[in-house]
Amino acid sequence: MSYFDAASSLPLHPVARQALLASLDEGWADPARLHREGRRARMLLDAARETAAEAVGCRPDELTFTPSGTQALHTATAGALAGRRRTGHRLVVSAVEHSAVLHAAQAHERAGGTVTTVGVDRTGRLDAQEWRAALGAGCALACLQSANHEVGTVQPVEEAAQACAEAGVPLLVDAAQSLPWGPVPGDWSLLAGSAHKWGGPAGVGLLVVRKGVRFAPPGPADEREAGRAAGFENIPAIVAAAASLRAVRAEADAEAARLRALVDRIRSRVPELVPGCEVVGDPVRRLPHLVTFSCLYVDGEALLHALDAAGFSVSSGSSCTSGTLTPSHVLRAMGVLSEGNVRVSLPPGTDADEVERFLDVLPGAVAGVRAQAAAPAAAVPHAPAGRPEAPDTGTGRAAADEAGTDGAGLTLDARGKLCPLPVIELAKAIGTVPAGGLVRVLADDEAARLDIPAWCEMTGHTFEGREGVTFRVRAAP
Amino acid sequence: MSYFDAASSLPLHPVARQALLASLDEGWADPARLHREGRRARMLLDAARETAAEAVGCRPDELTFTPSGTQALHTATAGALAGRRRTGHRLVVSAVEHSAVLHAAQAHERAGGTVTTVGVDRTGRLDAQEWRAALGAGCALACLQSANHEVGTVQPVEEAAQACAEAGVPLLVDAAQSLPWGPVPGDWSLLAGSAHKWGGPAGVGLLVVRKGVRFAPPGPADEREAGRAAGFENIPAIVAAAASLRAVRAEADAEAARLRALVDRIRSRVPELVPGCEVVGDPVRRLPHLVTFSCLYVDGEALLHALDAAGFSVSSGSSCTSGTLTPSHVLRAMGVLSEGNVRVSLPPGTDADEVERFLDVLPGAVAGVRAQAAAPAAAVPHAPAGRPEAPDTGTGRAAADEAGTDGAGLTLDARGKLCPLPVIELAKAIGTVPAGGLVRVLADDEAARLDIPAWCEMTGHTFEGREGVTFRVRAAP
Incomplete structure (x- = not known):
C-alpha cells in the first residue's frame, strides 16, 4: 500500500503523536481558569504558540490557533475585509486559490462586496502584471496561495507582496501547502496554515495577522485566541501541531x-x-x-x-x-x-x-x-518528449470562420454524456471525416470546454471554437 | 489534589482516550476522498455520527460535528435566524444563557436584529410566563439552556418547548451542561453540545438541526458536515467524543x-x-x-x-x-x-x-x-439554618424616602474601590451609626449593585435604594 495523497492529509508524524499523548493529561483544562490545571494548560498553549510562531516567522502575539486551515482563511478574509471597509470593498484573489478562499470570496460578494479574479498561465503561475493592475482603487485585500494544492506550482509571493506593499493593500497568503517546507518569504500581512497538511493532527489551523494590519474579527465576540477563533482551545492538538511543525x-x-x-x-x-x-x-x-x-x-x-x-x-x-x-x-x-x-x-x-x-x-x-x-x-497520441506547452487558445472563437466551413462535415451529439465520453466519441468520429474536414460536437458537460480544446492540441487537430454547446473541430490535414 | 471544576472541562474519559488512540491510525485521511484511507475515515465518521445521534435522540443526518460547543451555538443561532428572516428578526434568550449565546445575540443586534431577554427568579430558573409573552410577533428564534453552567439550575425546557411550538417559534437548546446526564426532553428544534464537558476531547461540538427546521448556514459555503461546519473533520477526536458520550x-x-x-x-x-x-x-x-x-x-x-x-x-x-x-x-x-x-x-x-x-x-x-x-x-452574620430565600428587592428605589431621612447619617466614599471593599467598609461603618441611622455608600464598582443589597438581606439591615453611584442603607433597629 502506498499513500500518495499527502496534499490532502498526512498521517500523524511520530513527534505529533508523542506530543499529543504527552499533553492529553496536562492540556485538557480551561487555560482561562486560575487553578493549577488551568495554569498548566495555559503554559502548554503559550509554549506551542512560541514554537509555531518561530516556524512561521512571526511574533507569538500575531499567531492564533484556529480549528482548521479553512476557518483560518475564512476568518482572515472576513476580518481583513471588515478592518479595511472604509478603504474599499474589493477583494483580489488568484483564479487557482483553494476553495476555502473562493468560498470566502463568494460570501463577500453575497454581502455586497466585489471580487477581482487574477488569472494564471498554463503552468498555474500567477499573472504578475494582471495582479499588479488589480490592486488599484477600492482594493481592500488580496489573497494568494504560496503554492498550488492541485498542481504544485509555487506562486511569486515575494513579488506579489511587493506589489501589494506599493499599492497599500494587505496580502493574505494561504500557506497550507508550503508551510511544512519552509517559511513564506516576502512582506505579507496575513497568513493561514493547516496542521494536518504537515503531519500534525486535524483540528488545528494557524492564523497570523501582522501587527499594524487592520483587522475586525467576524462573528460573535469571544475572549479566546485574541478574539480570532471562538471556542474552547484544543490544547493537546495544538501542542502536537506545533511540535510536529518544528520536527518537519x-x-x-x-x-x-x-x-x-x-x-x-x-x-x-x-x-x-x-x-x-x-x-x-x-x-x-x-x-x-x-x-x-x-x-x-x-x-x-x-x-x-x-x-x-x-x-x-x-x-x-x-x-x-x-x-x-x-x-x-x-x-x-x-x-x-x-x-x-x-x-x-x-x-x-x-x-x-x-x-x-x-x-x-x-x-x-x-x-x-x-x-x-x-x-x-x-x-491515443504518443506524446513526443519535450513537447512544448501548447499556447492558450481559450475557446478559440477568433479562429472560427463560420462562413467558409459550415457547409460540410459531421455533427456528433454527445449532449447528456459525461466526460470523457464526448472526447472519446470525437476521437472515434474524427477518423471518419476527410483530412481538413469539420466535426461539430454538441456537448453540455462542462468539462468538455476544457477537454475538447486540450484533445485537439494533443492530437494535432484544430479547435476552431465554441458557440454554446457546439464545439467545432477541424481534422488534421 | 481535587479538581472540582468539571463544568469548565473534564479530563479525558478512559473510553475517550482509548477511542482516540485507536482512531489516530485510521482516521487521519480526508473522508471526502475515494481511496481506502479516505473510505476508512468516512466509515469512522459515519459510525461516530450514529453513536452520537443515538445518545442525543435524533437522526444521524440531523447531527453535525463542529469544532466546539461555542461554534455550534454561534452557527445554530445565525443559521436559524437567517432561515427565518422572512418571519422576523427578534431573538429571545434567557438572561442566564452561556456567554456564547449572549455574544451571538449581540452580533445579531449589531446586524440590525433585536433581542428580548427573559428573566429568571432568584434560583436562576426561567420565568415561564415572561418567556411565553416574549414569543410573540416577529420572534424568529428562542434560546434556552437545559441547565445553567454557573449555578446548576435545570430549566423547564419541556414547558418552554411547548410554548415555542404553540407560538410556531423554533427552540435552540444549549445542552452543554446536561448532555452527559441524559437526553434533553421536549420538542426542541435545535441543540448544541460540547464534548470536553463530558470527558471527550476538546475540539468537538455537536449541532443538531431537526428535519423541517429552516436553517441557512452562515459564512462561506463548505461541503463538509452538511455545510454547517467548515473545515477538515477531526475524526479521531469525533470518534473519541461519540464513544465517551455513550460510555458516560x-x-x-x-x-x-x-x-x-x-x-x-x-x-x-x-x-x-x-x-x-x-x-x-x-x-x-x-x-x-x-x-x-x-x-x-x-x-x-x-x-x-x-x-x-x-x-x-x-x-x-x-x-x-x-x-x-x-x-x-x-x-x-x-x-x-x-x-x-x-x-x-x-x-x-x-x-x-x-x-x-x-x-x-x-x-x-x-x-x-x-x-x-x-x-x-x-x-459576619451566621446564616440561620433554613433561612428563606430573600425576596427580590431590585435596586429598591420604591423603598427610599428621600424627604424624611436625608438630614442625618453618614456618607462613605468607596468610589474607585473594587468589590468586596465597598461592602467591607459598609460593614465597618454601620456599627458607628445608631440603630435606624442612615449610611450612604458611594460605590462605582458594578458588583456593588448586587452585593450591597445582598449584604443588607443577609445582615438584617435595610437597603433603601440606589441613585447613580449612591446606595442608601438603613441600620437595623
Missing part, C-alpha cells in the same frame, strides 16, 4: 531534495509510459512532493479506483470524482486537460521503489480504464 | 445519584461552616454535580488562590476573577450576592472523602481571605 522543518530540506528527484522521475516517465497523457504545473518552480497529470479518454474516478485496487492512493481534479459536475477550477483556470486527472503527492519517507511500482502499475491501469470506456486505441 | 451515559444515573448526595452535603454544610455565606441556585431542580455559593467580604480571586493552595480547583463568577470588572451575568440576573463566589462542580468519580476535606479546608480559607482584607469579623 528540521527534516524539510533533505526530504525536499529527495522527493523532488522522485517527482522529476514521475514527470519524465509518465508521458513516456502513458500515451495521451499531459503532465501539468510548473516543472521547476513547484512543491517538491507533488505532480499532476491528465489522461485522455479516461474517467478520473475509474482510474482512481483502478489505482486504489493496485495499492496506490491518489486524488483527482476530474469532475467525476468530486461529486459535482464541474472539473477542478484550477485546471480550468490553467486551460489544461481535466479528464483522467491524477494528483500524486508523496508523503515524507516515500522511497524510490514505491515510485517505480507506481510507474509499473500506471500504464496498465490507464489502459484498463480506456478499454472499459471503449476508447479508440488508435487515436 | 451508561454510568450517568448511578453517578448522578452519588454526586447529588455529595452536593447536598456541601449545600447543607457550607452555610453552617462559613458565616456570611449564601448558597445559590435551585436546591432540587439542579444538575447533580454542581453547587455555587458566595461569601461576604471575600475577594473571589483570593479565595480561588487559597483553595488552589489547599489542593482544590474551583471556579468563580466574581468579577475580580474574570479579567473584567463586571460580575457574572448569571448572578446578576438572579439578584444574588456575587462577591466571594465559588462554583464547585464535581467530576465523575469524586469520593466523599474529597468532599469532606473540602469542607474542612473551606472555613479556614474564607477566614484567611477575610483577614487579609481586614473584614470586620463581628459583622
Whole structure:
C-alpha cells in the first residue's frame, strides 16, 4: 500500500503523536481558569504558540490557533475585509486559490462586496502584471496561495507582496501547502496554515495577522485566541501541531531534495509510459512532493479506483470524482486537460521503489480504464518528449470562420454524456471525416470546454471554437 | 489534589482516550476522498455520527460535528435566524444563557436584529410566563439552556418547548451542561453540545438541526458536515467524543445519584461552616454535580488562590476573577450576592472523602481571605439554618424616602474601590451609626449593585435604594 495523497492529509508524524499523548493529561483544562490545571494548560498553549510562531516567522502575539486551515482563511478574509471597509470593498484573489478562499470570496460578494479574479498561465503561475493592475482603487485585500494544492506550482509571493506593499493593500497568503517546507518569504500581512497538511493532527489551523494590519474579527465576540477563533482551545492538538511543525522543518530540506528527484522521475516517465497523457504545473518552480497529470479518454474516478485496487492512493481534479459536475477550477483556470486527472503527492519517507511500482502499475491501469470506456486505441497520441506547452487558445472563437466551413462535415451529439465520453466519441468520429474536414460536437458537460480544446492540441487537430454547446473541430490535414 | 471544576472541562474519559488512540491510525485521511484511507475515515465518521445521534435522540443526518460547543451555538443561532428572516428578526434568550449565546445575540443586534431577554427568579430558573409573552410577533428564534453552567439550575425546557411550538417559534437548546446526564426532553428544534464537558476531547461540538427546521448556514459555503461546519473533520477526536458520550451515559444515573448526595452535603454544610455565606441556585431542580455559593467580604480571586493552595480547583463568577470588572451575568440576573463566589462542580468519580476535606479546608480559607482584607469579623452574620430565600428587592428605589431621612447619617466614599471593599467598609461603618441611622455608600464598582443589597438581606439591615453611584442603607433597629 502506498499513500500518495499527502496534499490532502498526512498521517500523524511520530513527534505529533508523542506530543499529543504527552499533553492529553496536562492540556485538557480551561487555560482561562486560575487553578493549577488551568495554569498548566495555559503554559502548554503559550509554549506551542512560541514554537509555531518561530516556524512561521512571526511574533507569538500575531499567531492564533484556529480549528482548521479553512476557518483560518475564512476568518482572515472576513476580518481583513471588515478592518479595511472604509478603504474599499474589493477583494483580489488568484483564479487557482483553494476553495476555502473562493468560498470566502463568494460570501463577500453575497454581502455586497466585489471580487477581482487574477488569472494564471498554463503552468498555474500567477499573472504578475494582471495582479499588479488589480490592486488599484477600492482594493481592500488580496489573497494568494504560496503554492498550488492541485498542481504544485509555487506562486511569486515575494513579488506579489511587493506589489501589494506599493499599492497599500494587505496580502493574505494561504500557506497550507508550503508551510511544512519552509517559511513564506516576502512582506505579507496575513497568513493561514493547516496542521494536518504537515503531519500534525486535524483540528488545528494557524492564523497570523501582522501587527499594524487592520483587522475586525467576524462573528460573535469571544475572549479566546485574541478574539480570532471562538471556542474552547484544543490544547493537546495544538501542542502536537506545533511540535510536529518544528520536527518537519528540521527534516524539510533533505526530504525536499529527495522527493523532488522522485517527482522529476514521475514527470519524465509518465508521458513516456502513458500515451495521451499531459503532465501539468510548473516543472521547476513547484512543491517538491507533488505532480499532476491528465489522461485522455479516461474517467478520473475509474482510474482512481483502478489505482486504489493496485495499492496506490491518489486524488483527482476530474469532475467525476468530486461529486459535482464541474472539473477542478484550477485546471480550468490553467486551460489544461481535466479528464483522467491524477494528483500524486508523496508523503515524507516515500522511497524510490514505491515510485517505480507506481510507474509499473500506471500504464496498465490507464489502459484498463480506456478499454472499459471503449476508447479508440488508435487515436491515443504518443506524446513526443519535450513537447512544448501548447499556447492558450481559450475557446478559440477568433479562429472560427463560420462562413467558409459550415457547409460540410459531421455533427456528433454527445449532449447528456459525461466526460470523457464526448472526447472519446470525437476521437472515434474524427477518423471518419476527410483530412481538413469539420466535426461539430454538441456537448453540455462542462468539462468538455476544457477537454475538447486540450484533445485537439494533443492530437494535432484544430479547435476552431465554441458557440454554446457546439464545439467545432477541424481534422488534421 | 481535587479538581472540582468539571463544568469548565473534564479530563479525558478512559473510553475517550482509548477511542482516540485507536482512531489516530485510521482516521487521519480526508473522508471526502475515494481511496481506502479516505473510505476508512468516512466509515469512522459515519459510525461516530450514529453513536452520537443515538445518545442525543435524533437522526444521524440531523447531527453535525463542529469544532466546539461555542461554534455550534454561534452557527445554530445565525443559521436559524437567517432561515427565518422572512418571519422576523427578534431573538429571545434567557438572561442566564452561556456567554456564547449572549455574544451571538449581540452580533445579531449589531446586524440590525433585536433581542428580548427573559428573566429568571432568584434560583436562576426561567420565568415561564415572561418567556411565553416574549414569543410573540416577529420572534424568529428562542434560546434556552437545559441547565445553567454557573449555578446548576435545570430549566423547564419541556414547558418552554411547548410554548415555542404553540407560538410556531423554533427552540435552540444549549445542552452543554446536561448532555452527559441524559437526553434533553421536549420538542426542541435545535441543540448544541460540547464534548470536553463530558470527558471527550476538546475540539468537538455537536449541532443538531431537526428535519423541517429552516436553517441557512452562515459564512462561506463548505461541503463538509452538511455545510454547517467548515473545515477538515477531526475524526479521531469525533470518534473519541461519540464513544465517551455513550460510555458516560451508561454510568450517568448511578453517578448522578452519588454526586447529588455529595452536593447536598456541601449545600447543607457550607452555610453552617462559613458565616456570611449564601448558597445559590435551585436546591432540587439542579444538575447533580454542581453547587455555587458566595461569601461576604471575600475577594473571589483570593479565595480561588487559597483553595488552589489547599489542593482544590474551583471556579468563580466574581468579577475580580474574570479579567473584567463586571460580575457574572448569571448572578446578576438572579439578584444574588456575587462577591466571594465559588462554583464547585464535581467530576465523575469524586469520593466523599474529597468532599469532606473540602469542607474542612473551606472555613479556614474564607477566614484567611477575610483577614487579609481586614473584614470586620463581628459583622459576619451566621446564616440561620433554613433561612428563606430573600425576596427580590431590585435596586429598591420604591423603598427610599428621600424627604424624611436625608438630614442625618453618614456618607462613605468607596468610589474607585473594587468589590468586596465597598461592602467591607459598609460593614465597618454601620456599627458607628445608631440603630435606624442612615449610611450612604458611594460605590462605582458594578458588583456593588448586587452585593450591597445582598449584604443588607443577609445582615438584617435595610437597603433603601440606589441613585447613580449612591446606595442608601438603613441600620437595623
